[in-house]
Amino acid sequence: MSAAPIPSTPAHAAHAGRARALLLLLGVVWGLNWPAVKVALSGVSPWGLRSIGLGAAACTVFALGFARGRPMAVRAGRDRLHIAVAGVLNVAAFNILLTFAQLGAATSRVAIITYSMPLWAVLFARIALGERLDRVRAAGLLLGACGLAVLLAPLAEGGLPRGILFALAAALTWAAGTIYTKWARISVEPLAVAGWQLLIGALVALTGLLSFEGMPHWPHWSMVHREVLVAVAYHIVFGMALGYVLWFNIINRMPAGVASLGTLLVPVVGVTGAVLLLGERPGLSDLGGFALIFCAALCVLLPSGIPRRRRAR
Structure with missing residues (x-):
C-alpha cells in the first residue's frame, strides 16, 4: 500500500507560495540584467563594470551572512584552495567572458548560448565523476546539441563571431566550476562559499582593470548618458x-534543484528584454535554437530517480 500524502498546512502553503513569488521575482531581476549590462557597456569598461558589480555582490552576501550569524570564515587550507579554483571558474571567468560576449554579439544570442550551461555540466559530470545518464538526460544532451547546431550553423559560414565564442566559453567555465565544486565537497557554510567566490571574482576583475586599463579615471557624471547611469x-x-x-x-525555502529549474525563466526574460528594450530581432534560427536548448535544459534539470509505483499483486 502506498503511504497517504501528508496534508499541506496553511503555514507550509504560505511558505511555498512566498518561495515561488521570490523565484518569479528573481527570474525577472536577473533576466532584465542582460539588457542592462548591454546598455552599461556603452559607457563603462567591461573590467570596471564587473569590478563594481561583483564587489557589490560580495559585500551584500557577507553582510547577509553576518546579519544571520553564519560562520563566514574559511579555516581549512584545503577548502580555501577549492573555493579559490571554483571562484575563478564559476564567478570570475564566467562573468568576465559574458561581458566581452555582449560586446561582440547580440544579447539575445548570448543569453541563449549561455543557458546551455546545464548540458555541459551533465556531460562533464559523466566524464569527470562517472555519473550515469538516464534516458531523459541523454535526450536533453541530444536536444541541446541540435539547438546549438541550429543556432550556430548560419553564423559559422563566415566564422563564428568572438562574442559567440566568449558565450560558449562562459557556459563551459560555469559547468566546469560546478562539477569541480561537486567533486571537491567543500564543507563550508554556503553563504561563506558564495561570498568568497564573489570576492575572488571582484579581485580578478580589478586585476584585469589595473593590468589592461591602468588606474580607473571615472568620467564626470554629466558626460555619461542617463540610460548608462540607470543601467549601471x-x-x-x-x-x-x-x-x-x-x-x-529561495535556496533556504525550497530544494536547490527546484530553484535551479525555476531560473530557466531568466533567459526567457533576457531574450524578451533584448527585443523590447534593445530592439533586437532574433531570426528563425535563434528562436529554433532557443526552443531546443530551453527544452534540453529542462530535461537535465528535472529531478531524476522518481520511484515507480509498485505493481499490485
Missing part, C-alpha cells in the same frame, strides 16, 4: 546585490 545602477543594485540576496532566500 540596475546592474549593481538589482542584478548583483538584490539578485544574490533573493537567490539565497
Whole structure:
C-alpha cells in the first residue's frame, strides 16, 4: 500500500507560495540584467563594470551572512584552495567572458548560448565523476546539441563571431566550476562559499582593470548618458546585490534543484528584454535554437530517480 500524502498546512502553503513569488521575482531581476549590462557597456569598461558589480555582490552576501550569524570564515587550507579554483571558474571567468560576449554579439544570442550551461555540466559530470545518464538526460544532451547546431550553423559560414565564442566559453567555465565544486565537497557554510567566490571574482576583475586599463579615471557624471547611469545602477543594485540576496532566500525555502529549474525563466526574460528594450530581432534560427536548448535544459534539470509505483499483486 502506498503511504497517504501528508496534508499541506496553511503555514507550509504560505511558505511555498512566498518561495515561488521570490523565484518569479528573481527570474525577472536577473533576466532584465542582460539588457542592462548591454546598455552599461556603452559607457563603462567591461573590467570596471564587473569590478563594481561583483564587489557589490560580495559585500551584500557577507553582510547577509553576518546579519544571520553564519560562520563566514574559511579555516581549512584545503577548502580555501577549492573555493579559490571554483571562484575563478564559476564567478570570475564566467562573468568576465559574458561581458566581452555582449560586446561582440547580440544579447539575445548570448543569453541563449549561455543557458546551455546545464548540458555541459551533465556531460562533464559523466566524464569527470562517472555519473550515469538516464534516458531523459541523454535526450536533453541530444536536444541541446541540435539547438546549438541550429543556432550556430548560419553564423559559422563566415566564422563564428568572438562574442559567440566568449558565450560558449562562459557556459563551459560555469559547468566546469560546478562539477569541480561537486567533486571537491567543500564543507563550508554556503553563504561563506558564495561570498568568497564573489570576492575572488571582484579581485580578478580589478586585476584585469589595473593590468589592461591602468588606474580607473571615472568620467564626470554629466558626460555619461542617463540610460548608462540607470543601467549601471540596475546592474549593481538589482542584478548583483538584490539578485544574490533573493537567490539565497529561495535556496533556504525550497530544494536547490527546484530553484535551479525555476531560473530557466531568466533567459526567457533576457531574450524578451533584448527585443523590447534593445530592439533586437532574433531570426528563425535563434528562436529554433532557443526552443531546443530551453527544452534540453529542462530535461537535465528535472529531478531524476522518481520511484515507480509498485505493481499490485
